[in-house]
Amino acid sequence: MTDKTVLRNDWTREEIEAIYHLPLLELVYKAATVHREWNDPEEIQISTLLSIKTGGCPEDCSYCGQAARYHTNIKVQALLPTEQVLEHARKAKEGGSSRFCMAAAWREVRNNRDFDRVIDMVKGVNELGMEVCCTLGMLSEEQAERLQEAGLYAYNHNLDTSEQYYEEIISTRTFDHRINTINNVRKAGITVCSGGIIGLGETHRDRISMLLTLATMPKHPESVPINALARVAGTPLQDNEKTDTWEMVRMIATARIIMPSSMVRLSAGRMEMSGFEQGWCFMAGANSIFTGERETLLVTPNPGISEDLQLLQTLGLKPMGRAEVSCEL
Ligand code: SAM
Ligand code: DTB
Ligand code: SF4
Numbered sequence: 001m002t003d004k005t006v007l008r009n010d011w012t013r014e015e016i017e018a019i020y021h022l023p024l025l026e027l028v029y030k031a032a033t034v035h036r037e038w039n040d041p042e043e044i045q046i047s048t049l050l051s052i053k054t055g056g057c058p059e060d061c062s063y064c065g066q067a068a069r070y071h072t073n074i075k076v077q078a079l080l081p082t083e084q085v086l087e088h089a090r091k092a093k094e095g096g097s098s099r100f101c102m103a104a105a106w107r108e109v110r111n112n113r114d115f116d117r118v119i120d121m122v123k124g125v126n127e128l129g130m131e132v133c134c135t136l137g138m139l140s141e142e143q144a145e146r147l148q149e150a151g152l153y154a155y156n157h158n159l160d161t162s163e164q165y166y167e168e169i170i171s172t173r174t175f176d177h178r179i180n181t182i183n184n185v186r187k188a189g190i191t192v193c194s195g196g197i198i199g200l201g202e203t204h205r206d207r208i209s210m211l212l213t214l215a216t217m218p219k220h221p222e223s224v225p226i227n228a229l230a231r232v233a234g235t236p237l238q239d240n241e242k243t244d245t246w247e248m249v250r251m252i253a254t255a256r257i258i259m260p261s262s263m264v265r266l267s268a269g270r271m272e273m274s275g276f277e278q279g280w281c282f283m284a285g286a287n288s289i290f291t292g293e294r295e296t297l298l299v300t301p302n303p304g305i306s307e308d309l310q311l312l313q314t315l316g317l318k319p320m321g322r323a324e325v326s327c328e329l
Contacts, residue, residue, distance in 0.1 A: 004037050011215045011258055016208050020254045024246060028284045031253035035285040038260040043320040044312055045263055045288035046305075047099035047133065048092035051298040052121070053079045053114075057105040059137075059172045061160070063200060065232035065299045066105040072234035074299045079104070079114050086124045088293060093130055095305050096319040097291065100125050101133035101156060103298055107172070108138035115143070119150045126151030133193060138173070138181045144188035154223060155185040156193040162209035165202045182217075192221040195265065198251055199229030199243035207251060215258040223288065224262050226251050228269025230300040243269060245277040249284045256285025263288045271301045275311045282315065 019027065035041055055066045055076035065072040089100045102121060109115055118136065125132040134147065135156035147155070159178055160166070166175040185192055196210045214221060228243035248269065255264050266286040270278060278289075290297060295304040303311075312318065 005034055005257075005260055007220070007261060008258070009216055009218060009220070011212060013208065013212055016212050016215065016254065016258060019257050020204065020208050020211070020250065024250065027250060027253045027257075028280070031256040031285040032283055034257050034260050035287070039287055040320075041287075042317055043287060044282065044317045045099060045265075045320040046095075046097045046308065047101050047131075047265070047288060047290050048088075048095070048097040049101045049103060049290045049292045049297055050080075050085065050088050050092075051077070051105070052085055052102045052118070053077065053104040053106065054299065055105055057107065059107050059170065061170045061172075062236040063169065063197060063229055063232070065235055067235070070232075070234045070236070072232055072299075074232075079117060082117055082120050082124065085121045086128070089125045089128055089130060091293065092291075093128055095291075096309060097130070097305075098319065098321050099131040099133060099154075100128075101135060101154075101290070103135045103156075104137070106137040109136050109140075109143050111143070115146075119146060122147060122150040122152050126153075135193075138177060139184050141184045141187055144184045144190060148188040148190050152190050154191040154193045156223075156225065157181050157185065158194055158196050158225065158227075159210050159213060160196045161200055161202050162206035163213065164209060165200070165206045169200055182221075186219065191223070192217075192219075193223035193225060193265075194221040195223075195225035195227070195255075195267070197227040197229055197268070198247055199240055199269075200237060201240060208254075211251075211254055211258060214255075220259040220262050222262055223265055224255050224259060225265040225267040225290075226255060226286070227267040228272070230268045230271070230297065232300060242272060245273055245280065248273075249280050252281050252286045253284035265289065268297055268300065270303055275314065278311060279315055282317065287320075
């Protein structure tokens, strides 16, 4: 038996590069081994995603169907009523979900009535005994504290891509803005969910840079979503090539090896993957997926929950329960 790997925050680019470029089967074998040292390989966390405010966003993220400036077919929807959101959360729980993530197409949180309503939603979902997560754009330290006091377990704020490639994808905010919000979330004692997207036109070097930033944070994000670009008609990236699933496998396996105790979340892109392909992602160490009601993620198609449960059963996997400790301060 070799010793259990240790958590490291001092990874170098060269080390991550060497892991990322391993022959694929060797990489998957290593990732699967590390995964078994740190996690129960039979468990997959199902996180239900709900868009609580859709479209009309002032940002220019070139992948996103919710940016107001692109001509997409997305229907703009104001903030949903609290009771309606809680009804979705109850249904998600009944369906086997232990985490509920509320997403808003906002650039940032403002201290207004909508934020007060989100605070009520967080309280309500927490009372249902689910891990409650939000992704609402940029947050100040005070806003993060308010969310934490309401019972927020996790906050999703992705790096999206490397620092170097960031300005090719988004011009209305900077990479440093993203890091600043992540730091505010950390300071407030909320767990961090942060990852990115592949298929934006970035290089392997960009992907490695993004992983390096995540894996050298003072504490690894507890959850690392890896998204394949969901190509939305009307966005600048609509004609990008479909992301090869082997690229997702490589990204997931590298994330698993360098951040062994984090949840690695197979996020956008599952609609274009077969069960076999998703199985490879789980073998490479992914241990979480997003589901959404009506078979959507936020605004793009996603497999339905019954299809997902069927796939887990076929693969001998089971849905994970809520984390015991609600938040580590
Ligand atoms: N507006 C907030 C923000 O940008 O932080 C929260 C919601 S936003 C939809 C959350 C994340 O979803 C983005 O940071 C991005 O990583 C991911 N995302 C959005 N559109 C996507 C797409 N078309 N394909 C893949 N991932 C996408
Ligand atoms: C994340 O990393 N992926 C989710 C969640 N965080 C909020 C969102 C993916 C969105 C995919 C395209 C859409 O449906 O809008
Ligand atoms: Fe707005 Fe978020 Fe979409 Fe960017 S990713 S356009 S911030 S909803």
